[in-house]
Amino acid sequence: MATGFMPNIIALVLVLACMPARAGEVALIGVIGDKAAVLAVDGGDPKTVKVGQHWNGVTVVAVEKERATVEIDGKRRVLVLGQHYRGASAAPDRQSATLAADPRGHFFAEASVNDVPMRFVVDTGASVVVLSAADASRLGVDWRQGPRRMIQTANGATAGYLVKLDKVKVGDIELTNVDATVLEQGLGAVGLLGMSFLNRVEMQRDGQTMTLIRRF
Numbered sequence: 001m002a003t004g005f006m007p008n009i010i011a012l013v014l015v016l017a018c019m020p021a022r023a024g025e026v027a028l029i030g031v032i033g034d035k036a037a038v039l040a041v042d043g044g045d046p047k048t049v050k051v052g053q054h055w056n057g058v059t060v061v062a063v064e065k066e067r068a069t070v071e072i073d074g075k076r077r078v079l080v081l082g083q084h085y086r087g088a089s090a091a092p093d094r095q096s097a098t099l100a101a102d103p104r105g106h107f108f109a110e111a112s113v114n115d116v117p118m119r120f121v122v123d124t125g126a127s128v129v130v131l132s133a134a135d136a137s138r139l140g141v142d143w144r145q146g147p148r149r150m151i152q153t154a155n156g157a158t159a160g161y162l163v164k165l166d167k168v169k170v171g172d173i174e175l176t177n178v179d180a181t182v183l184e185q186g187l188g189a190v191g192l193l194g195m196s197f198l199n200r201v202e203m204q205r206d207g208q209t210m211t212l213i214r215r216f
Helices: 006-018 131-139
Strands: 027-033 036-041 047-049 056-063 067-072 074-078 085-087 098-102 110-114 116-122 129-134 148-153 156-170 171-185 192-193 200-204 209-214
Touching: 006 074, 027 056, 027 067, 027 074, 036 067, 047 056, 047 116, 047 129, 085 156, 129 131, 131 171
Parallel strands: 116 192, 129 171
Antiparallel strands: 027 036, 027 085, 036 047, 056 067, 067 074, 098 209, 110 116, 110 156, 129 192, 148 156, 156 171, 200 209
16 A cells, blocks of 8 residues: 655645635624624624634724734734625625725715716715706606605705616626606716625625625
8 A cells, every 4th residue: 555645645734724714705893892793704604703713714903893813814903894895715706896985985886877877975964866857868767757855955855766777787796676766856967886796705805905896
């Protein structure tokens, strides 16, 4: 029986065992005071990780109300409750889009609606995607046929029409049947990318960059 290759196999096993684990997708599920964070890695069961503790490729650096600072792939990230972060080892198997913040911290998306270019600003305070009447007409949306509602905006009340957008695309993310509201007045030069789109993606912010990853 040949045994000359056995030391090499043992050495390889030892090297692999000593290699640090690399986190794929990390989610902040909860916090326990300022002592620990409850994390889930790669969709696994949540685990309580104390400040200073390393687990599954993630080190918890600090914890405060509704957020935790963690170190992943050698870099520190701040996660808020419910936020997901996809590390370098995560499989790029889902549609995504990367947005950059402007000097005021707003994230704009060069998108398309029904294959027509459209510019949006990310607005988590908007329950649905919001378009101006002029943009909706340009996009071929028959908005006047939608149910009419009075909508309260920062500039006062205005008429809004509830519609369905056949297709909204941001980066590689393409969603269909997206709820939207068309405002007759009171909207600026860009649309609002609201929660009827954002609820169907994961939002990961890293400094001046935001990554959207399709959920379903």
